[in-house]
Amino acid sequence: MIKDKKPYNLLIIEDNIGDFILISDYLSEVMDNVRITQAKNFRDSKNILQDSGNKFDVILLDLTLPDNKGEVLISEIIDLAFDCPVLVLTGYTDIEFSIKSLSLGVSDYLIKEDIRVSSLYKSILYAIERKKTILELEASEKRYSDLFHLSPLPKWVYNQSEKRFMQVNQAAINKYGYSEEELLSMTFIDIGDEIEGQQLMEILNKDESTQGNIFVGRYKHFKKSKEEIDVEIYCNQIVLNQSICKSIIAFDITDKIQIINSLRLEKQQSARFQSQLLSSQLNPHFIFNTLNSFQYYILKGEIEESIQNIAEFSKLMRQVLENSDSTFISFFDEIKFINTYINISKKRLPQSLDFSIQISDGFHLKSQFIPPMLLQPYVENAIKHGFTNPAIVSKLSIEISQSNGVITCKIKDNGVGRVESQLAKNILGEPHKKSMAMGINHKRIDLLNESTDRNFQVKVIDCYDNQNQATGTEVIISFEQITDEMI
Template identity: 70%
Template structure:
């Protein structure tokens, strides 16, 4: 017969020397490395258990000792050696009590007259393994309990059977300001927003096998004082006393959200400020060329027309300065500025310029708003590049409409087209000059989309006739309507 070579330390508490000898013989038969300690009464047993530095693997306990027996004996031995499995040795007349002893914490009971080598060995092995499992479970439950109650984050345990909270930790009580009794009687629909709470309660009632913390979502909760909390909820499924439960943890991200919102606001304000600065920058070439044309007319002696031109230019520049102080201006102000701009620009080209503005009937241009000078760069581009080499009457049309909350502004010209204009620029000595107005406006569009939620979009379409000859350019600017000058 193969012997078990693992070391065992066994305490036998037995006052009958015959029974003790029989048990030691059985142990020696199957265990090669067994150390036996013997006690014949409770007093000696207590002393051994209190002074022993080498824990016992198992205790074999006779129920009838000279100085103590029965339930009291089991209770006191169990208290002295709670982490060590206890196997009760009993006679036929103690069967009922031996069965009851299982509820007192013993691992097994053996009837002395029926004990044999195999039965004793199996009982000891099972008792040791069973005790390990119990201790491991207890340690696990203690770790969970410590994590739960000592956690700095609010936590709940929700029972799917009773559909109620069965535990809540001190962090939740402190954070939310409710008593433990109040929190256990509430639902997340009462702690937070009703719709959000209903969604969360639905998640808690799902039967999931995931044992990891799973992100459920971001929710708004309210303290007893009505102060709002922004929280992120995580939960995982656990089993407590054979009942499916959910462990819920709430992370307070209120301060984090406030910091993010503050940074986002600063970013939006910075983008808004940059956009306002850019809107005040008319193309320097336009200003330079306009002033040069005034000088040309003055030198020709056309003083009256020159003075009128300077007055119009001064008025237009005043509009630029006034409009640049606001993030948005009414379409009425924007169109008034464009008319002044085009009137002055007409004097810079040789061809006649037919300019029209069409506004849809449902568009209230005094109560609809637009970033200042958003359209001007596209009008300027059409005049400078589209019409510069045209040898025919020039036409420029601005069409403004509103459809389902979306404002659409179309700037269409019948110029030479972008391809011809680009080729012409490359052939000139000053081809390194860039359209500053267009560059400024492209940057403004990016900034507008950063600090507003209007989704500004620009589409440029090259127009051709049936023979694929260029017939001009159409620019379509669209964004969600703005009905307040502050956006």
């Protein structure tokens, strides 16, 4: 590999020594004359950047330091960096914030797990060149014309008083596919989304007293060929021919957006796969508990009852297999599964079980969807741990309703409650531990929220009467509706 022989002076703000060494090694592979300074926290970074003798070409900044992090860290480093471009170092969990950080003034962000020699080198060169371009635009009106027309980036000059484009460079003509005359006769309303274009034109018509290029926003633009591109618009107020104008520069970030979307999709797919794995873990656990319910009849020698149970169990397993490959199933199938499970489970209770399901008016069971076996662990938990008093008729109800696009499922029992159930276990000497099914389901909820935008939430309420006696437990599961069009 041919090394870049230009001198570079870089500041790496990173407290993880492993990440620092890896980045340093990558840089030494492509840069023959690179000087690297490390700061392990914000305090050291501040001291280094405030030293007038230190001049850096690029700053690589870890998002989380021992004494500072996030948006506050970025803002303070940007202020200290002056004209030096800042590249953010981030992990997969920080992707969403890293996208936001672009609007705070950082030049780019690098995902630590995906950093490679070529991508790191290109990002540094891009940041240096981008900053250089912006600084050159601010340097002087004397050099403005050459910079404008020779720039490889699309640029316009907008006259505020005449409310029209005065100039457009060759790069814009090449990028968008229109002729110079066509572009000068258009506005950003014609080039992009109408609403976004109107908002951008309003910004261009404002008199900004602050000089220098400022980030305006991200916009959807369309080439003459109808191809859609994503651009970042920067704007600088200038005086040209004694008129207040805006110098506009567009950075094509289409590829970057595609990479971001691809990473987001990979993250969602990974979470969805993990959720399905957890769902499959529920199956053997659930089978084990169901088979235990057969012991009572087998030990008593009630063969006919045992055969009936096996038939019910076979029906149940068929439903499990049918649902196992699906991320979502209809409420109709989920309720059918719950009913079959209840028919088996109530036979092992020493008391009778009054079970009911209430569906709100207008709720369509076959067109509304739910992750498979989301309700069953809570039903199982109520039967196994709540109904321990044989003198009381056990009651279990499920209520399903929808309001303003949010589905709510309430699972309520009249059992002994969580506190009494744990006290009973302590008396029997059983260890204090969470239900396996509950632990799996809690992980599933987190993964469902990572892989979908349905905002799954679970709330558990201990119910008491006026004498502060436990009257059961209520579990409330809510999420934004999932229809067949979304699957």
